[in-house]
Amino acid sequence: MNGKNILTVDHLSMRFGGIVAVSDLSFDAERGKITALIGPNGAGKTTVFNCITGFYKPTLGAMRMTHLDGRAIQLERLNDFRISKLAKVARTFQNIRLFPGMTALENLMVAQHNALMLASGLTFLGLIGAPSWRTAEKRAIDLARLWLDRIGLIDRADDAAGNLPYGDQRRLEIARAMCTEPALLCLDEPAAGLNARESAALSELLLSIRTDHGTSILLIEHDMSVVMEISDHVVVMDYGVKIAEGTPQDIRDDPKVIAAYLGADEEEAIAVMESGT
């Protein structure tokens, strides 16, 4: 296997009792690219996300994460927090899950937990205030400051996350995920609830994450303007199966996708797809 694909999803199936949420899904996410996962509501996109990020254990199938150093990790064998800690996969949530009672800065500090935990000598060095811990903490604050600056929230660093406007919370959640220094960033509908201007800013942020940090992005999104503008590769799902795959241009013209999105009424579907250009 070459190092081209960061994530290879192989015949992934997820059943909940009799319901097949995802059925035999295979796709690749390329390293350093933005891969979008789209589909109508209930297509099983979030289920795929939950399998990749370890919140669900897939019924069948394999997901392989290949790191730049050639290290390959089978995600289905890891659970829970280890996906983020070992496999370096970070995620955001469809309904924002910040720590509302903690400040924006604290949210970003919590995200660096594992690195800081080591630096604090599993708390003991930190408790006695060892110099090595102090420098590590300073570096962590600097990283958080950098991200707060990038998402334009440096002035609200000391405000409670729950007090921030919706769009800021979305960006803060992305920054928090980035503070775990992931190789793959999974974003579940990051543009949901954002206005046009905020969506444009989000697109810019995601593109800069891809180019400046080399972080690969896997994206679930309904906002076609965002998907069409920034994705390098689009995977379309409907009823748990993949119905199409390709560049945004291919997808836009794919009659199957159009049919899936708006029933058989092609004209309307085309209108939606074209709104993204």
Next chain:
Amino acid sequence: MTAPAAEPKLASRAPDVAFIFKKALISALVALVLFSLMIGIRTEAGPAGQLIYLTRFGELAAVVAAVFGGSIVVELLRQWWGPVGTIRIVPPSVQSTLAVARRAIAPVLLIFTFLVPVIFYDQRYILDLGILVLTYVMLGWGLNVVVGLAGLLDLGYVAFYAVGAYSYALLATNFGLSFWVCLPMAGILAAFWGVLLGFPVLRLRGDYLAIVTLAFGEIIRLVIINWQSLTGGPNGVSGIPRPTFFGIPLTPGDDGLAAKLGIEFSPTHRIVFLFYLILALALLTNWVTIRLRRLPIGRAWEALREDEVACRALGINTTTTKLTAFATGAMFGGFAGAFFATRQGFISPESFTFQESALVLAIVVLGGMGSQLGVALAALTMIGGFELFRGLDQYRMLVFGLAMVLLMIWRPRGLIGHRAPTVFLRHSQAISSDLVKEGHG
């Protein structure tokens, strides 16, 4: 802890003086109507057995005036102490005084506590009460780690108190180990039991967690009662050695501390020593907790309270995070238990009933979950207040319960409900209790 400032954009909603006046007037009117017959007119049997009445307009006027004045006071207090964000019509000078008072309360309290044995040297009762309050302050601070920071509802905290007390009592009476050797061992043993309790409850939340921890507290107590050969069962353990001043006993003998210092022996020395001992232990608890809050583990505890799913997505091992919270809280409980044993000289299972757990939990909740100062104030109020009402005899519980209900209505998130951030870039501003989660498990 900065005083929440009035937000000018909400000023239009500010109730003005006229509003308060109107409200007080209405209250006074209602009182007038209510009491005009009840107080204003008194009926009595006349000399011939007929019904006569006499008027008491003076008393009536006094009651109505009291209602009027009281209404204004209550309304003003509501403005001052209302939830964060309500408009304060208090003049800025008073506000700044209050803010200074708030900032000063912790140091003043600490200095006063240090001086208590000096001021009340002759009053054994006050010193004993001080030791009791400080024991509960320490227990409250210990439980605060589990309940306040990690958001894990623990109804069996007294179990760790008991483990600590029995650890010291048994190690000291059976092996003759000194208090200073036993103290860390009591803490370690309690922490060990904290981890043991932690494992089965890792997946439990809310009510279920509360029930299991409650059961755990009872199990420990029942084991102590029934394991007669080790613990002496209901008879308890007696003859527990008193603490020494780092090896020098506080006794009247020639090798006692008093003789070594060349001063006259007094039994109060031991009480004062115990007072400073528990003060030191409590301050250690406080210092460690404050330190831990600023370390990754402490932030992970608070994050766990806020959102466990998000924690997992960030690669935080929620299992070890919960277990360390239980272990840390239990360790402080164990220290407090060892102190309790050495202070009493005798322990029995009766000291470790559910009521103790409930009392400590009440202190934490009343203080404002997560707030160190709040817990200390609540312990002072609960234990000290309870003693204060001693004169009321059988009404003591009633008054006490009423006071708690009122306090919870007024300050539903405890005396100090807001949260202070652990790290800041420019300025630390308190986070309103509306945003801070209480934890779900």
